[in-house]
Amino acid sequence: MVGDDPHLVFIHPGVRPRTPGVCEDCVRAGTTWMHLRVCLTCGKVGCCDSSPMRHARAHAHVAGHPIVQSLEPGEWWRWCYIDEDYA
Structure with a gap:
């Protein structure tokens, strides 16, 4: 499926993480996280x-x-x- 995902159109080239190094929602809620992911549409x-x-x-x-x-x-x-798959 990699490279064939029709949802790749949602990726905005050059998007940057809004809060590198932290989950902004966890910080707001006072909770912890394991690993971080960046939204390739908006940078969240x-x-x-x-x-x-x-x-x-x-x-x-x-x-x-x-x-x-x-x-x-x-x-x-x-x-x-x-798709629950690599994109």
């Missing part, structure tokens, strides 16, 4: 599905921004929450 940083609050997934569903990229050092993969 959220926590991964292994984190208690799963903010990246919640943002994807509420905002309609389906594709995130890992912000972990050395990781370059993207995930589509609609």
